[in-house]
Amino acid sequence: MHAVTPTLELRDVTKRYGHVAAPTDVDFTVTAGEVVALVGDNGAGKSTLVKAIAGSHRIDGGEILIDGGPVVIGSPTEASALGIETVYQDLALCDNLDVTANLYLGRERRRSRSLLLDQEGMQAHAAAVIADLAAHLPVLDKPVSALSGGQRQAIAVSRAALWGSRIVLLDEPTAALGVAQTVMVYDLIHRLRDRGLAVVVISHNMADVFAVADRITVLRLGRNAGEFRPGRDSTDDVVAAITGSRELDAAVRKENPR
Amino acid sequence: MNPSAVWTRTAASGTATVVLGLVVVWGFFQSLNDNFLSARNLSNLLLQIAVLGTLAVGMVIVLILGEIDLSIGAIAGVSAAVLAQLITGHGWPAWAAIASALLLGAAIGVLHGTIIAAVGIPSFIITLAGLLVWQGVQLWLVGDGGQIPIRDSAIRSIASSYLVPAFGWVLAVLVIAGFAGVRLLRRTRRVRNQLAVRTPAAEAATVAGVAVVVLAITWTLNSYFGIPWVFVLLLGLAAAGGVLMTGTNFGRHVYAIGGNREAARRAGIPVRRTVVLVFALISAIAALAGIIEASRQFSASNALGGGTLQLNAIAAAVIGGTSLFGGRGRVHQAVLGALVVGSVQNGLDLLGEPAAVKNIATGVILVVAVVLDALGRRRRAL
Ligand SMILES: Nc1ncnc2c1ncn2[C@@H]1O[C@H](COP(=O)(O)OP(=O)(O)OP(=O)(O)O)[C@@H](O)[C@H]1O
Ligand SMILES: [Mg+2]
Numbered sequence: 034m035h036a037v038t039p040t041l042e043l044r045d046v047t048k049r050y051g052h053v054a055a056p057t058d059v060d061f062t063v064t065a066g067e068v069v070a071l072v073g074d075n076g077a078g079k080s081t082l083v084k085a086i087a088g089s090h091r092i093d094g095g096e097i098l099i100d101g102g103p104v105v106i107g108s109p110t111e112a113s114a115l116g117i118e119t120v121y122q123d124l125a126l127c128d129n130l131d132v133t134a135n136l137y138l139g140r141e142r143r144r145s146r147s148l149l150l151d152q153e154g155m156q157a158h159a160a161a162v163i164a165d166l167a168a169h170l171p172v173l174d175k176p177v178s179a180l181s182g183g184q185r186q187a188i189a190v191s192r193a194a195l196w197g198s199r200i201v202l203l204d205e206p207t208a209a210l211g212v213a214q215t216v217m218v219y220d221l222i223h224r225l226r227d228r229g230l231a232v233v234v235i236s237h238n239m240a241d242v243f244a245v246a247d248r249i250t251v252l253r254l255g256r257n258a259g260e261f262r263p264g265r266d267s268t269d270d271v272v273a274a275i276t277g278s279r280e281l282d283a284a285v286r287k288e289n290p291r
Numbered sequence: 292m293n294p295s296a297v298w299t300r301t302a303a304s305g306t307a308t309v310v311l312g313l314v315v316v317w318g319f320f321q322s323l324n325d326n327f328l329s330a331r332n333l334s335n336l337l338l339q340i341a342v343l344g345t346l347a348v349g350m351v352i353v354l355i356l357g358e359i360d361l362s363i364g365a366i367a368g369v370s371a372a373v374l375a376q377l378i379t380g381h382g383w384p385a386w387a388a389i390a391s392a393l394l395l396g397a398a399i400g401v402l403h404g405t406i407i408a409a410v411g412i413p414s415f416i417i418t419l420a421g422l423l424v425w426q427g428v429q430l431w432l433v434g435d436g437g438q439i440p441i442r443d444s445a446i447r448s449i450a451s452s453y454l455v456p457a458f459g460w461v462l463a464v465l466v467i468a469g470f471a472g473v474r475l476l477r478r479t480r481r482v483r484n485q486l487a488v489r490t491p492a493a494e495a496a497t498v499a500g501v502a503v504v505v506l507a508i509t510w511t512l513n514s515y516f517g518i519p520w521v522f523v524l525l526l527g528l529a530a531a532g533g534v535l536m537t538g539t540n541f542g543r544h545v546y547a548i549g550g551n552r553e554a555a556r557r558a559g560i561p562v563r564r565t566v567v568l569v570f571a572l573i574s575a576i577a578a579l580a581g582i583i584e585a586s587r588q589f590s591a592s593n594a595l596g597g598g599t600l601q602l603n604a605i606a607a608a609v610i611g612g613t614s615l616f617g618g619r620g621r622v623h624q625a626v627l628g629a630l631v632v633g634s635v636q637n638g639l640d641l642l643g644e645p646a647a648v649k650n651i652a653t654g655v656i657l658v659v660a661v662v663l664d665a666l667g668r669r670r671r672a673l
Contacts, residue, residue: 089557110559125557127550129618130543138547139558141540149538153477157484 038101040065040231041086041117041200047094048081055081057255058095063200063231068222070246071235074275077252079235083202086233087119088112099200113140116199120189120206128178132170133159135177136192162195166224183214190221194228201225202233207241219245239268253277305612305620309627312610316631320638327638330515337512338587340633341450341521342367343600345580347607347625348525348532349573354608355536356569357549357617358414361601362403362421366574367581368596369425370396372432374582375439375591378446385445389582396578397571399425404570408563414570422601430593438592441585449524449586453517462518463509467502474498521583525626528576532622545569549617599650606657607632614664632656 039062046059056078063069071079084090086097088106096103099115106112112119126135133156142158144151156173163170170184170191177185186206193201203222207215222245226232236242242249242263249261251274259274320327346363353360370392377388403421407414433439441447454462474494481488512518536542544565547555556562577596585591611628613620632653639649 087557108559109557113559119557121557125551125554127547127554127618129550130546134543134547138554139544139560141543143540148540149534150540150543152538153480153484153486156486160486 037064039063039098040100041233042098042101043082043086043095044098045095046082046085046092046097048078048085048090049093050081055255056085056252058257059252059255060257061250063233065199065229065231066226067248068226068232068234068246070242070249071233071252072237072239072242072249072271072275073252073258077275078255079252080204082252083119083204083233083235086112086117086200086202088117113196113198116196118193118196118198118201120186120193120201120203126177126185126188129176131176132173132180132188135188136162136195138192140196159195163191166191166194166221181214182209183211183217186210186214186218187221190218190225193230194225198230200231200233202235204235205237206234207236207238215241239271242271243268251275305624306627309611309624309631313627313631313634316634316638320634320641324638324641327641330511332637332641334512334515334519336630336633336637337519337522338450339637340629341519341525342580342584342587343603343607343633344525344626344629345528345576345583346600346604347611347629348529348622349576349580350604350608351611351613351620351622351625352532352536352545353414353569353573354605354613354615355549355618355620356545356566357552358407358566358569359605359615360403360414360418360570360573360577362399362418362425363573363577363580363604364596364598364601365422365425365429366396366399366577366596367584367600368429368591368593369399369432369581370578371581371585371591371595372429372439372593374446374585375441376432378441378443379439385443388443389446392582393575393578396581397575400571400574401567403574404567407570408566426597429596433591433593438588438590440590442589446582446586447589448520450519450521450583451586452520453512454520454523456513456517459509459513459518462523463505467498467505470501471498524583528579529623529626532625536622541565541568546618549619551618599653602657603632603653604629606653606660609660609664610656614668615661616664616668 041061041063043059043061046061047057048055059078059082061069061071061082071082073079081090085092086106088109088111091107097106098104104115106115106117109119127138130138133152136159137155142151142155143149144154159173163173170180170187177188180188190201190203190206206222207218210218219241222232222234226247234242234245236245246263249263249266249271251258251261251271253275258277259271261271261274317328326332346367349363350360373395374388374392377383377391378385383391399421403414403417406412407417474497478488478494509518536545544555544560547558547560548562548565552562581596584595588595607628608620608625609615609628610631611620611624611626613624613628635652635656636649639652
């Protein structure tokens, strides 16, 4: 087997909250140009895993590898330095700042040989990236408080593209969105993938998972519970892995239509 | 467009709102006493608001961060006491005493900021405790006499000297030219980056509007003693604060933390360091206010920085359109807010009203401004 080296790989990763082991010995990979969905029931440990990769939590066991080399991700800044960008379940935008300022949050550009912000340069570059992603965003110099949920999510996703990040993690990016806005965000995710980024999406919505992902990793009670492919496996297979009922009878199928 | 939309739009452009408030206040007092808008009284007004405006500039910055500082009056008091002790008690030269007072202010701010950022205690509590502590230190430094006189002529001249009229005109022209130059540079950069620009006529109108205001102020003040030196100092401070807050990384981070602290942290902004720096900065500004007040009084008294000054600074910031909820506000509007608060006090003085009425009026204005702020926030949240 001559696999490409995964852009991001987790080996036996464990994170404990006191005595509660959330993710336990979890293996996970994602490769450049691939969208992997991470699914599992509430409390399965998905968000915890994302926070570990994003540098918000230290892991208690196992290792994280980037391009095959082990790394220690101690803070969100270190994660960004490694090219990891995270879009959180609860949006991490500053309502009082405009679109451009949010895109550049924490990485503001300065004019050469000066302490002053390069406001115009940032705005122009942001406009170019957003046009390139064909994201539907209105004027870039309005506070984001005036935007819709989908537009706000689009900003959060575009931020990843703007930074030339290599790994993008999205924790339930469409949880609060309507149908059209969900499609818009998934379009954006596909565009990131087509640019060669490695994308990880967490979702509870099986229809969306099958629409957006190339591969599906299931977590159950903090442990790996199977790998699936949308073309090969059915929704029922994935739901069975999530709920832990491998022999799926008709009754369960009815209770979990997705 | 319905009236409420119009109102919202006006409220959004905070400067317009506070200017409108100022016009109303000035119109009211002028109609009751036609000395109010005299050159002499306006000049006095500017001297009176120098300390308040300085404190308000600092208050705006800390409010944008989403914190508050209840100790800046006390820091002004203790810094003035140190200044006076060093000069009168130990014979230090003015510059060394001023530098020491400013450094002391900054050090107090670092202490407050470190406790707030490292332990995560609300700034409200820490600075309230700071208020007591520093007022105590101030009383102790000033001693039984109740005040320390300052005879140093350099210190005394800070708050009592005026620019020679000719120099006032030169300064006015420089300010206008600087404003026009900055706008032109910004326009050039926008064109170079292919961003939308306003029409040249609209730009010219803005510059002309500013020129008229600057020349009118200069003319009025020059018809009395000239532009008060402290007013130039205040405008310089506000301009520097404005550039810091809207033109630099640091300022952008302060706005971001005030808007959404968690988002700022996740974006890699050094939240704790920024909090400590803000408290250091505004405490140094408070020390500057203390020096100016000592210069006005020719002494450092044990009452300096006390009384209603602290609350007036909050009132000035909020009236100037700064939100108590963090993330929103402009430094230059602090000067306008201070002008409103100062005008009400000056006007009531002119009408011979007692301190009781002044306190009640300021309190009512503060409540009105805060209520408008809360309503505006609710409307944005909808
Ligand atoms: N800060 C914390 N302290 C203690 N326990 C926690 C903490 N955060 C999460 N947990 C626990 O860890 C486990 C995994 O939580 P996590 O948030 O990762 O689940 P999830 O898969 O993202 O769930 P959901 O689908 O509901 O978002 C849960 O049992 C949860 O109660
Ligand atoms: Mg979760």
